[in-house]
Each structure stands twice: as structure tokens, then as C-alpha cells.
Amino acid sequence: MGEPQHSTEEAALWRRWRSAAGRDAPVALDPLLLAAYAENRLEAAEIDRVEEWLAAHPAAVEDILAARRAAHSALPDSPPALVTRATALLHHGDGQAQVFAFRRPVPRWRAVATWSCMAASMLIAGVVGFNLGSDVYASLAGASSGALGQELLDPSGFLTNTDEDSAI
Amino acid sequence: MAQDIDLAALARGDKASWDAFVRRYAGLVIAAVRGVARDGTDFDDLAQEVFLRLCKDGFRLIKTYDAARASLSTWLTIVARSTARDAMRRRQLPVTPLDAVPEALLATDGRPPEKLRLPEGLLSPRQKLVLSMLYDRDMEVAEIAQTLGVDPQTVRSTHHKAMLKLRSHFATEES
Numbered sequence: 001m002g003e004p005q006h007s008t009e010e011a012a013l014w015r016r017w018r019s020a021a022g023r024d025a026p027v028a029l030d031p032l033l034l035a036a037y038a039e040n041r042l043e044a045a046e047i048d049r050v051e052e053w054l055a056a057h058p059a060a061v062e063d064i065l066a067a068r069r070a071a072h073s074a075l076p077d078s079p080p081a082l083v084t085r086a087t088a089l090l091h092h093g094d095g096q097a098q099v100f101a102f103r104r105p106v107p108r109w110r111a112v113a114t115w116s117c118m119a120a121s122m123l124i125a126g127v128v129g130f131n132l133g134s135d136v137y138a139s140l141a142g143a144s145s146g147a148l149g150q151e152l153l154d155p156s157g158f159l160t161n162t163d164e165d166s167a168i
Numbered sequence: 169m170a171q172d173i174d175l176a177a178l179a180r181g182d183k184a185s186w187d188a189f190v191r192r193y194a195g196l197v198i199a200a201v202r203g204v205a206r207d208g209t210d211f212d213d214l215a216q217e218v219f220l221r222l223c224k225d226g227f228r229l230i231k232t233y234d235a236a237r238a239s240l241s242t243w244l245t246i247v248a249r250s251t252a253r254d255a256m257r258r259r260q261l262p263v264t265p266l267d268a269v270p271e272a273l274l275a276t277d278g279r280p281p282e283k284l285r286l287p288e289g290l291l292s293p294r295q296k297l298v299l300s301m302l303y304d305r306d307m308e309v310a311e312i313a314q315t316l317g318v319d320p321q322t323v324r325s326t327h328h329k330a331m332l333k334l335r336s337h338f339a340t341e342e343s
Contacts, residue, residue, distance in 0.1 A: 010303070010331055011303045013331065013334045013335065014299045014300075014302075014303045015303070016334075016338065017291070017334055028250075030232065031229075031232075031243060031246045031247045031250065032232060032233060032234060032237055032238060034246045035237065035238030035239075035242040035243040035245075035246050036238045038238070038242050038246070039238050039239065039242055040317060041237060041238065048293040048294075050293075051293035051294050051296070051297040052296065052297075054297050054300070055293060055300040058300045058301060058304040059253065061300075061307070062203070062249075062305075063249045063250065064246075064315060065315060066203050066249060067242040067243075067245040067246050067249075068242070070196060070199070070200065070241050070244075071239050071242045071245075075192065075193070075195055075241070076195030076196060076198075077195045078190070078192070078193070078194035078195040078198075079194060079198060081212065082197075082198055082215050083190055083194050085212065085216050086190040086194060086215070086219040087186065087187045087190050087191075089186075089216070089219055089223055090181065090183055090186045090187075090223055
């Protein structure tokens with residue numbers, strides 16, 4: 001017998017069947033059942049159950065093939081960045097998974113740049129503030145004996161004796 | 169392969185066991201995730217989602233693992249790939265605010281959609297799987313045979329019998 005005739009008519013028949021049958025298979029299947037299927041460790045009834053599910057979720061067929069390949073290969077090296085992130089998921093000691101997920105570690109240069117910018121902006125604000133304050137103080141000190149200083153200290157002239165007051 | 173990982177301690181949430189587990193299997197997890205993810209996806213994010221799924225709810229998923237049924241590598245590859253696929257599906261879901269949907273589209277006449285009645289067990293699970301792999305996944309007969317652990321001739325014969333049943337069923341229905 002040659003290759004099956006994968007004709008349009010046959011594909012259409014299958015699709016017609018599928019649309020009529022709907023997708024009654026459960027949404028998820030125990031991954032252990034799929035793994036056991038991949039390793040040919042299931043009984044006939046369980047094989048039927050898995051194959052029924054796989055027929056409804058054909059994308060998962062590739063999972064079976066990938067799992068078989070993985071089982072027969074050496075373990076790949078673990079990327080250090082991922083190890084750091086994944087180990088940090090579990091908080092030390094209490095056994096509770098801490099959800100620090102999806103926060104990328106900030107690159108060192110970026111952290112340094114951030115802190116440098118903050119320090120620089122504080123320095124600039126400090127220097128400018130000091131200069132402004134210093135200028136005001138100097139101008140006040142320079143004019144303390146003059147009219148400006150008097151005006152600033154006692155704008156209404158209440159505390160100063162004038163000629164009119166002494167006349168009364 | 170898992171002989172140096174204390175799975176019981178891991179399921180109890182032991183930090184040292186978790187760290188050892190991650191160090192050993194992070195490479196496998198990211199390889200599995202890469203097989204599913206599309207270009208432009210952040211593999212580390214997906215891999216971390218896998219680890220999160222493994223340890224959340226008090227290590228519920230890890231507690232279901234049974235070394236007598238499958239090797240840890242096989243199980244972990246299945247878990248990683250399905251988690252990555254689900255995560256990508258969630259990210260892709262288009263969301264339309266309910267208010268933006270025309271009322272006519274939301275209205276129903278209250279009658280459930282009519283569903284064709286199919287004879288129970290017309291196709292066996294194996295026949296459905298063969299047809300699905302052929303027509304939904306466009307797999308070759310040899311690949312299917314390898315996946316199912318049978319010879320290619322058996323796949324051809326399964327396909328042939330399934331098609332006979334379908335033709336006969338729909339011919340009867342139409343007449």
C-alpha cells in the first residue's frame with residue numbers, strides 16, 4: 001500500500017467530524033500521564049485517554065517528541081542568570097514561594113548611572129542653594145547699616161524714632 | 169538523573185533542595201521553552217514562569233510527580249512546554265471592552281446551538297490521533313509511526329480504516 005491519499009476530501013471529512021464532535025476532551029491533562037505516555041509506561045486504557053486528549057490538542061504531540069528527546073540527551077548547562085532568578089523565587093526557610101517573578105535584574109551599569117545622577121543632582125541643588133543663600137546673606141550684611149537693612153528689619157518704621165515722635 | 173535531588177525535601181519547600189533543583193534543571197527548562205516560544209519572546213521570563221508554577225501553591229505540582237511513572241526530565245519538559253504555551257496564549261489574547269461590542273452581537277435567542285449527534289466511539293482514540301497528526305499537524309506517516317511506536321504500515325492502515333468509517337457515517341447521514 002502506498003502513502004495515504006491525504007486528499008482535500010479526506011481532510012475535509014476529518015474537519016467535518018471534528019466540528020461536529022466538538023472539543024469535549026478536558027482542557028488539561030495531568031503532565032505525569034503525558035510523560036508516562038512519552039516513555040511508553042501506560043496501560044491500554046490510559047493510552048486511549050491520552051490519545052483522545054492528544055487528538056483534541058494536536059500541538060501537544062510535539063511535547064511528547066521533545067520530552068523523548070530530552071530524556072535521551074545530557075542535561076544542558078543552566079544559564080546563571082536564570083538560576084539566580086529562579087532560586088530567588090523561594091524565600092529562605094519558610095517554604096513559601098515569593099513572587100518576585102518577571103522583575104529583571106537591573107544591570108550594574110544602570111544602577112551605577114541612576115545613583116550617580118541622583119548624587120549629581122543633589123550636589124548641584126546643594127551648590128546652587130548655598131550660593132543663593134550666601135549671596136542674599138552677603139547683600140543683607142552689606143546693607144545692614146543702610147536704609148535697605150533698616151527697611152528690611154522694620155518696614156513700617158514703628159520701632160524707629162523720628163523727628164515727629166520726639167516733637168510730641 | 170534526579171538521584172541527587174531530594175524530591176521529598178523539595179516538595180516540603182526546602183530551600184537548599186530548591187536551589188539544587190534549579191541549578192540542575194534550569195538548562196533543560198529553558199531548552200524546552202525555546203522549543204515552544206516564538207522569536208522575540210523572552211525565554212528567561214517564560215522559564216521563570218515554569219519555575220513559578222512548580223513552586224507555587226506549596227509545591228502542588230511537584231507533589232504530583234511520581235518517579236515510578238516517568239523520569240524527571242521527561243515530566244519537566246512536558247510541564248515546561250505546556251506552561252510556556254499557556255503563557256504565550258495568555259499574552260496574545262485580544263481583549264475587547266464589553267462596552268465596545270455591539271449589542272446585536274451579544275444578543276442570543278436563548279436556544280442552545282444545535283449539535284450534530286455522532287455515534288459514540290465511531291473512531292477510536294488512536295484513529296482520531298492519527299487523523300489529527302496527519303491533517304492538523306501535517307506530520308509525515310513515518311513521524312507518526314515513530315511517535316506512536318508502531319510501524320508506518322500500521323499508521324496507513326489506521327488512517328484507511330478511519331476514513332472508511334467517516335465516509336460511511338457521513339454518507340448515511342446525508343442519505
